[in-house]
Amino acid sequence: MDSSYVVDTSLGINLNVNPLPLHEDKTHSFPSLKHTGGFDGDFVHFNTKLPMKQEVDVMVEELKRVSTENRKLTEMLTDICDKYNGLRSCLMEYYTSNNNNNNLGKRKVEDDSFGHTIKVNGDSDECSCKKPNKSNITTVSRVCVKTDASDRSLLLKDGYQWRKYGQKVTRDNPSPRAYYKCSFAPSCPVKKKVQRNAENPSVLVATYEGEHNHLHPLQTELTLSMKEVINPGCSSTSVISSSPTSILDCIELDCAIVKNKSVIEKEKPITTTGFA
DNA sequence: CGCCTTTGACCCGCGC
DNA sequence: GCGCGGGTCAAAGGCG
Ligand SMILES: [Zn+2]
Numbered sequence: 362m363d364s365s366y367v368v369d370t371s372l373g374i375n376l377n378v379n380p381l382p383l384h385e386d387k388t389h390s391f392p393s394l395k396h397t398g399g400f401d402g403d404f405v406h407f408n409t410k411l412p413m414k415q416e417v418d419v420m421v422e423e424l425k426r427v428s429t430e431n432r433k434l435t436e437m438l439t440d441i442c443d444k445y446n447g448l449r450s451c452l453m454e455y456y457t458s459n460n461n462n463n464n465l466g467k468r469k470v471e472d473d474s475f476g477h478t479i480k481v482n483g484d485s486d487e488c489s490c491k492k493p494n495k496s497n498i499t500t501v502s503r504v505c506v507k508t509d510a511s512d513r514s515l516l517l518k519d520g521y522q523w524r525k526y527g528q529k530v531t532r533d534n535p536s537p538r539a540y541y542k543c544s545f546a547p548s549c550p551v552k553k554k555v556q557r558n559a560e561n562p563s564v565l566v567a568t569y570e571g572e573h574n575h576l577h578p579l580q581t582e583l584t585l586s587m588k589e590v591i592n593p594g595c596s597s598t599s600v601i602s603s604s605p606t607s608i609l610d611c612i613e614l615d616c617a618i619v620k621n622k623s624v625i626e627k628e629k630p631i632t633t634t635g636f637a
Numbered sequence: 638c639g640c641c642t643t644t645g646a647c648c649c650g651c652g653c
Numbered sequence: 654g655c656g657c658g659g660g661t662c663a664a665a666g667g668c669g
Contacts (some may be wrong), residue, residue: 525642527661
């Protein structure tokens with residue numbers, strides 16, 4: 362991934378997520394996201410001497426602007442998900458056809474360029490008799506997230522809901538490995554393993570296995586929030602379920618994930634099989 | 638009460 | 654066959 366795709370938002374978040382190559386000024390691509398106000402990460406600094414009416418006008422104006430920005434971000438996220446799914450299905454088709462052409466009878470582990478590992482079990486006979494309920498193809502992605510080294514917890518806020526079902530101390534790493542299952546959807550098969558890097562305890566390494574069969578909770582939440590902002594009267598309890606800061610945490614972690622896939626793994630080249 | 642974490646027991650694959 | 658290590662289960666307890 363190239364770091365040239367940076368979207369400035371009023372929240373001070375750099376969304377390094379635009380999949381389209383841009384050779385022009387980023388402000389031309391997202392003109393509505395560029396604004397001239399002094400909104401630099403904090404909320405609006407209201408002049409306390411402003412009359413009430415004017416203050417309300419300012420707030421309404423700000424709300425409209427944030428709503429627009431929110432909608433654009435949501436659209437971008439949806440767009441990116443669509444493109445990602447398209448690319449992934451192409452990749453799956455490629456692996457499937459490749460697998461049919463030369464059935465080697467061995468498990469192949471391939472890296473795509475997005476930090477994901479696609480496992481393809483070529484020996485369908487052996488696999489089907491020993492693990493009849495498992496799909497032949499599982500997506501494995503590894504994510505490095507830098508955290509405070511003094512924080513010994515293995516909590517990693519990525520927006521999804523996880524239920525911990527085990528913890529193990531592994532042989533070659535003094536820090537324990539935690540096992541989580543996605544609990545956002547009851548039927549979601551996704552699992553993740555979280556463990557600190559043996560060499561650098563401030564780096565959390567999360568290994569995701571499988572694919573979520575539901576939308577990202579943040580995406581769902583943003584959509585719902587947008588509906589509340591645009592149509593505030595439609596519900597008597599127009600409450601956004603999560604605090605803005607928790608949403609920001611998730612956005613920032615998503616960005617960190619995207620960045621870490623390219624940055625940390627570039628800084629410390631790690632092979633997908635020889636790590637931890 | 639429901640959902641979560643904790644943690645010891647258990648299962649299973651793999652190498653010797 | 655046996656031991657080891659990674660992964661999972663499930664009972665118990667905590668928390669909001
Ligand atoms: Zn899920």
